[in-house]
Amino acid sequence: MTAGGAPHRTGLVDVAAEASEIVAELVAHPGGRSSPSVYETGRLVSLAPRLAGHARRVRFLLAAQRPDGGWGLPDDGYALVPTLSATEALLSVLVPLHAGPGSVAGVPEVPPGVPRAELLKAVDEALRLVSERLLPAFGTQAPGGGAGVPDMPAIEHITPYLVELINRRLAALRVRPPSGLESWQEAEPLRPPAGMAGELLPMIRELLDRSAPVPVKLLHALEVAGGSAVAARSVRPEPSGTVGASPAATAAWLGDGGSGGGSGLGRANAAVRGSARRYLEATVARFGGPVPVAAPITEFERGWVLSWLARAGVPVTVPAWLLEEMSASLGSSGTGGGSGLPPDADSSSGILYALSLLGRPHPPDLLWNYETPTHMCTWQGENGRSITTNAHVLEAFGHYAESTRRGGPRHDATLAKVAGWLCDQQDVDGAWRDRWHASPYYATACVTPALTRFGGAAAGGGTARAVERAVRWVLDTQQPDGSWGRWDGTPEETAYALHVLLLGPPLAPEARPAVARGAGFLRSAIAAQKIGLSAPVMVKDNNLPLWHDKDTYYPITIVRAATLAALHLAQISPAFT
Structure with a gap:
């Protein structure tokens, strides 16, 4: 034609x-x-450290950091989500978490080829930006198109989810701070912007915990459900292996660091887990580590x-x-x-x-x-x-x-x-x-x-x-x-x-x-x-x-x-x- x-x-x-x-x-x-995404790549760094290309994902985040310590377009509103995601992701490489929603067991290790000094500097600058300027700047704003905050899909769920994870990393710092991050040992928990307190997150997680379906459009951001997303019975990957056309959502559902060995009452069968794992591997292969947002x-x-x-x-x-x-x-x-x-x-x-x-x-x-x-x-x-x-x-x-x-x-x-x-x-x-x-x-x-x-x-x-x-x-x-x-x-x-x-x-x-x-x-x-x-x-x-x-x-x-x-x-x- x-x-x-x-x-x-x-x-x-x-x-x-x-x-x-x-x-x-x-x-x-x-x-x-489409181009690789800072947000989505950051989620794979945190959720799937054993997935192929982990070191390249970390290096991608380091290379994409702005001089002011943030990530994203030259506007603080557009920096909010990618900066929070990259900050938590780089923290995950340095700071272990105890068992809990969205955590990965084990002590993290700095990937080969990633300079530890560069990683520490990036985290310090990012935390300073987030705590001193980025989140306070939106303290009086409403989500979803309010002044200064772009109307991005699921921003009202993603923002408090990321703040919650960063606060858990900061809490872990108080117990055993890595050398180079001692100045953050007494840091106060971050507060999400007004109107982004995450009131719906417990409801989403409760639905998944009792195997009830969630709105289809939320599958694209299933990662906000934390540990409740892992092998959730009411979520079924597509035949291609994807959940919500999202690498982050798929990794969150797959659980266990992206290796496909999720456990619990909602454990999916091996064939479905294998399909989800292959989807992630194929998506990662496009750029050798970083992944697109959809x-x-x-x-x-x-x-x-x-x-x-x-x-x-x-x-x-x-x-x-x-x-x-x-x-x-x-x-x-x-x-x-x-x-x-x-x-x-x-x-x-x-x-x-x-x-x-x-x-x-x-x-x-x-x-x-x-x-x-x-x-x-x-x-x-x-x-x-x-x-x-x-x-x-x-x-x-x-x-x-x-x-x-x-x-x-x-x-x-x-x-x-x-x-x-x-x-x-x-x-x-x-x-x-x-x-x-x-x-x-x-x-x-x-x-x-x-x-x-x-x-x-x-x-x-x-x-x-x-x-x-x-x-x-x-x-x-x-x-x-x-x-x-x-x-x-x-x-x-x-x-x-x-x-x-x-x-x-x-x-x-x-x-x-x-x-x-x-x-x-x-x-x-x-x-x-x-x-x-x-x-x-x-x-x-x-x-x-x-x-x-x-x-x-x-x-x-x-x-x-x-x-x-x-x-x-x-x-x-x-x-x-």
């Missing part, structure tokens, strides 16, 4: 050849490709990659069997991002839109499972709301109706409802911001093309006004080197800005220099480093991990597709005529 026309060249980039490579990546890596992300990646390319008209040939697998993934409630994740409106919309763009339209009616009185939720019971989920729903319904002419009154009502809601959510500066990405350029690049093509006259003509404001915001925020970015300019965010300019209303003559400068920045970035084909992405690189999960991450193939699509649009735009 082919979308687009003849191949084009954009500077140093052969668009058709790059598109073929991207599709080949989808085929060669069906589980998806694996697999099959449907999520396929939907985003192919819709980015096809929407921009990039010449792309997709194997028929791949399209058939995408269609088959859509059950009565749609699909999740990958095996182990529950169905959601966002992943489902991405698959539906990609299929429709590639000539395999599938009715989007299943998305009505996620309808609320005002908008579409990502899943029922969602805490918060997602701008980009609704933009993707708008595209799924809009393109299906446009390509098949099989819409109807309810389809039309859904389009009007979602478009009107999106217009109402625009920020005063003209951008949109969303819970699934740290950068407003991503959300604005999702909404602007959707409203431009499928928004109609939502909100009494509000669509055109909203789009115009978004375009003006993008033009006003370009950096001197031609890039765009929330912090520093990045190739990813620059690609999103170009999507706004080139998939919105007709390009105004005064906007053409901005497009040319942005495309030049992207061409230079690709010439220096082929996007998505580099070593594990770190914050120190120019590819920030901006996507939201338990930690921020960088979906390599998805961003590569978005970048290629932006270059293709720029090359065929009036800016280059």
